[in-house]
Amino acid sequence: MAVSQTTRWRLISGTLGVICLLLMATLGILWPIYTEPISSPGPNMELQEGSDCCSCPEKWVGYRCNCYFISSEMKTWEESRNFCVSQNSSLLQLQNRDELRFMQLSRRFYWIGLSYNEERGDWLWEDGSTPSRDLFSSLVTSDPKNCIAYKPMNGVVDEPCERENYYICKKQHI
Structure with missing residues (x-):
């Protein structure tokens, strides 16, 4: 029983890790679009x-x-x-x-x-x-x-x- 719980937790943590990576990739794509300067071009x-x-x-x-x-x-x-x-x-x-x-x-x-x-x-x-x-x-x-x-x-x-x-x-x- 302890082995199947460990396997289940590994599967859950692996799935959550993949979801996290996908969210980070999406954020990396969308960030520049939604953080475009409005009244100032920002520090440069x-x-x-x-x-x-x-x-x-x-x-x-x-x-x-x-x-x-x-x-x-x-x-x-x-x-x-x-x-x-x-x-x-x-x-x-x-x-x-x-x-x-x-x-x-x-x-x-x-x-x-x-x-x-x-x-x-x-x-x-x-x-x-x-x-x-x-x-x-x-x-x-x-x-x-x-x-x-x-x-x-x-x-x-x-x-x-x-x-x-x-x-x-x-x-x-x-």
């Missing part, structure tokens, strides 16, 4: 780069002498733009592909300050300048009335401007 040594050249407001991220507000709430493109203006900033105007390298693991799309200007027949930043052609290899849209949402290190999509998305504001320091 690169965020300290050039931090002596600017001081950013609370809830803003300083990176390479610029301040970024990474929203945790969704708004339309126009509401996002108005929020940024109220913060003495503008929707993100990308200077190069590496600008948001600290957010490269983000799985979200964010409104940026790029929209289609029908008068000029081209995509323009809020300040009226044209984006660099090497910044977005193919910026084609089925509807020029759409606005652009950007996923760091992954590209752009055009979406109706009335759709709600997260957004990024940028304050440039000279």
Whole structure:
């Protein structure tokens, strides 16, 4: 009788061990998805780069002498733009592909300050300048009335401007 109880406990503990391993593997897969940063990209040594050249407001991220507000709430493109203006900033105007390298693991799309200007027949930043052609290899849209949402290190999509998305504001320091 003692031998069969020992065998039963070994079987139970072995089964529990396998279940534990499966749960740990599942956690390892799901953890990055559910721990994505919301209002801040989290601690990163690169965020300290050039931090002596600017001081950013609370809830803003300083990176390479610029301040970024990474929203945790969704708004339309126009509401996002108005929020940024109220913060003495503008929707993100990308200077190069590496600008948001600290957010490269983000799985979200964010409104940026790029929209289609029908008068000029081209995509323009809020300040009226044209984006660099090497910044977005193919910026084609089925509807020029759409606005652009950007996923760091992954590209752009055009979406109706009335759709709600997260957004990024940028304050440039000279």
